[in-house]
Amino acid sequence: MSAFDDLLAFQRQTEALSSVAERLGWDQETVMPRGAVEQRSEEMAAMESVLHERRTDPRIGEWLDQAQAEDDEDQRILDLIARDFHRAARIPARLAMELARQTSLAQGIWADARANEAPQDFLPTLNDILMLKREEAAALADGGDLYDALLDDYEPGTTQAEIAALFDAMRPRLVALREDVLGAEYQPQALKGDFPQETQLRLARACATAYGYDWTRGRMDIAVHPFSSGRWQDSRITTRVVETDPFNCIYSTIHEVGHSSYELGIDSDYAFTPLGRGVSMGAHESQSRIYENQIGRGRAFSGWLYQRMSDAFDGLSVPDADAFYATVNRVTPGYIRTEADEVQYNLHIMLRFDLERDLIAGRLDTDDLVEAWNTRFLKDFGVAVDRPANGVLQDVHWSVGLFGYFPTYALGNVYAGCLHAALRAAVPDLDRFLAAGDAGPAVEWLRENMQRHGGLYPPRELIERATGADVSELPLLDYLEEKFGAIYRL
Template identity: 55%
Template sequence: MTALNDLLKFDSQTQALSQVAGRLGWDQETMMPENSGDQRGVEMAALEGVLHARRCDARVGEWLSQIHIGTQDGVIQAQLREIRLSFERAVKVPGDLAEAIASTTSMSQGKWAAARAADDFAAFAPVLEEVLALKREEGQALAVGADVYDTMLADYEPGTSAAELEQMFGALRPGLVELRGAILEKEPAQAMQGPFDEAAQLQISNLLAEKFGYDLKRGRIDKAVHPFSSGSGQDVRITTRTNPDDPFNCFYSTIHEVGHGCYEQNVDPKYLLTAIGQGTSMGVHESQSRIYENQLGRSRAFTEFLFSKMQAHFGDFGIPSAEAFYKSVNSVSQGFIRTEADEVQYNLHVLLRFDLERALVSGDLQVKDLQTAWNDRFYSDFGYHVASASQGCLQDVHWSVGLFGYFPTYSLGNVYAGCLHETLREACPQLDEDLRVGNLASATDWLRDNVQCHGGLKLPRQTISDACGFEPSEAPLLAYLKQKFSYIYDL
């Protein structure tokens, strides 16, 4: 066998083991018994040790050195690019450090959940300090004199720096603040009257998943405290959650995670268990979940369809018309939780986290001071006080599992979604007619063919610019938000 064949076979086995590790993580969030966390941490560390050893196996470097990349086609070149990046990253991180991170973050996740339930940041702070120290050590090993936070960011959005994001977010923020201020001077939208039966919520949730193209023969929907998606190819799983007083939490969590799930299910099957067999970055991933959830799922046309389904399941729930329902779905109001935030305020929640985690990584902010810093920044940005740790710095799972550098990809995904939506509207002029009857095919087919099928073939920015025909910027997102909410709130 040639070096290329040997390398690709070896990498495919590594990709398969990585999927197994991901499934262990899914199980931990959904099905694992309450007192199994310690053993799961040992299992995760053992598997991470195997994966790390494979990723930095000397044979990978030898095979790469023997392959003439210029003679290969574009697909093989992309696979070799990703394998090389993974190898060069892995050889810089000691194996015992990789195992320690896997073990500690697995344990930390349970500690975070307990502290969140108890509203007790002080109980979690020592664990977070340990996670942060390990991730800093990893970042320093990878950076080799470069910016540590940029190195962390590269794990989720290759080719993007904190300085670039700061400039983009700086251009985004004033428009959001101005729009938010104008909206909050208006009367709030009409509220729904619950409670809403959980079983009925989940019935509608499953219907929405299928309407948006999620293949339940290659996936499943379960419940979790913090909704997420997991897997790729032929086994892509998502979660949602229910609230008897707020069915939108269930419906739009489902649609959001379906966006992630459909991206993975729609990657070209030829790429299965290869280095390009999954989404190209978390920013592009988030663009899919956010365009599904917001530009499509919260559109005036689609909410007409959703309104009819809610009437059928819940009868009179206090909203008299489809127009009033559209405004209720898109209501802008005060709140603490990022995942429940409206489109106008969501990115302000993300920018808060972006700035705080950079300060944590740099050492400008100590973990013991995080809760105070969070609360002060939240008051500065939103104008009211955080009531509890579970509504503040303990609300997200990300830092507990070491995902420093992940948060900014949420807002970058919104920016990408704005660009994609502008182009999608031009490509599908009949879109609103389809959405009114719950037909998502024209939109989801366009996204599949122009973004999702490529998987990791292209770099993130190229994926978006090729789909849109222009370089991504914050302008389309701001234009969309201003147009939409100026109508809803008669600005």
């Protein structure tokens, strides 16, 4: 066997073990007994120890020195393995294990603190994780910027300066649109009623099926914070249910189907290689957001959903499909990021981006985080946070150490705006299919032009290849102004 073959065989086992570790995380957030948290934290630490040892095995460096790429695909595999090897080699095994242990424990602590409205029960644990993440960032940065080192895990090649410039470009138009919408004479009515859990879950499954979700390679469960998990032949989704708000369940499900479909849509030849997963979280979010928003909250698909919901719940409080479309896209100054409308969602991300940059840089202490969050939220949204579960405790991300992840949500929205413009040009009669509850043509275009490539191209190049245009925030902003201008009769 050649050095390249030896390296790929070794990588295949590492990827398989990584998938097992991910399955442990899925189990912890869905069906694991609550009393097993400490045991699971030790199991996760043990798995991370094995994985870290493999990722830093000196033979990888030797194989990389000797391996010869026969084509661009091989070269990309070598580049990705080398990147991961050099990053992993900078992190001490002790630190990798401790991060796995502490973040596994922290998930339960966060969930209990959120349920009990008790940030004081979580903040000491968050501070422990923050110290570990600063140490990790320092090891990865090698004298460079700490936050950039963490961001590079989720959106390779992007810096906080680039994200900040993007947000500065987006904010004025988003704020102006929000002010126009909230000040409009016409305001859509809220959906009212009680919506039983089992009925919501049946509708959510129907929506996932409408998007072609492969139930032979996936499943749906309930979690505190919806997520997807897995790849290749096993990619699972989760959702959550609020019996007064069926949109929470339905659109969380569609969102996670977008993530899962990306993983399931990758070329099967890439399984157990670095190409066999989504190339970045921004790319991943582009799929979940375009599935959820541009497709799922569009007039055509929402019309189909209106009839299904009206039948399932024996009528709705809104009179017709047009009113339902406006209700689905209703803009309100709410607290929760995952429930935020398209106009305000990115403003939620900008808040988190600035706060977590300050945490990593040491400009903000965890003891002051609640006050900093509440002050910034009031400034940005004009509403005072009423309780911690609607404020600093609402997201799971920091409890599991995902510092640098949040900005990829907004970047995913930008990518989705670019993809949607290209999709509409390529499939001009798309609404005819969506009105019949068939998202297949949209999914097929996304799979062919983006999803199947997995990690073959860097994130921005992937989007630009799919769309034939440079990445820009303008398609997203233009789409939002056109859509919400029409809904609110501006």
